[in-house]
Amino acid sequence: MFSVATRKRAGIDGVVAGVFGFQIEHDLGADGQWRDVYINYQQFDAFQVQAGKFKLPFSREQTTSPARIDFVYRSRVAETLAPGRDRGVRTLMRVHTDHHCHLRSFIHRGEDRGRHV
Numbered sequence: 001m002f003s004v005a006t007r008k009r010a011g012i013d014g015v016v017a018g019v020f021g022f023q024i025e026h027d028l029g030a031d032g033q034w035r036d037v038y039i040n041y042q043q044f045d046a047f048q049v050q051a052g053k054f055k056l057p058f059s060r061e062q063t064t065s066p067a068r069i070d071f072v073y074r075s076r077v078a079e080t081l082a083p084g085r086d087r088g089v090r091t092l093m094r095v096h097t098d099h100h101c102h103l104r105s106f107i108h109r110g111e112d113r114g115r116h117v
C-alpha cells in the first residue's frame with residue numbers, strides 16, 4: 001500500500017524596503033504548530049542576520065523540498081539525526097562568491113527533533 005502524506009500549511013513571506021525579509025508559516029494539520037517565524041536583515045549581500053524560529057541546517061537533504069529530491073523518502077539517518085526547528089539567531093557572512101561562514105546560536109537542539117518536518 002502506498003500513501004502520500006499531505007501537508008496543509010498557510011504562510012506569508014516577503015521583503016520590506018529591500019532590507020528586511022520575513023517568513024511566517026503555520027501548519028494547519030492536527031498538531032497546528034508554527035513552523036517558521038523569522039525576520040532576516042539582508043541589506044548587504046556579504047552580511048545577513050536572521051532571528052526567530054526556523055529550520056536548523058543539518059544536511060542538504062533536509063533543507064531540500066520533497067518535490068526536488070530523487071527518492072520518495074528521506075534517508076533514515078537524516079530523519080533520525082536532523083534537529084528540526086528551533087528559536088535562535090543566525091549570522092551569514094560571505095567571504096568570497098563561493099565561500100561563506102555561518103555563526104549560529106539556538107535555544108535548544110531543535111523542538112521537533114525526530115519528527116517529520
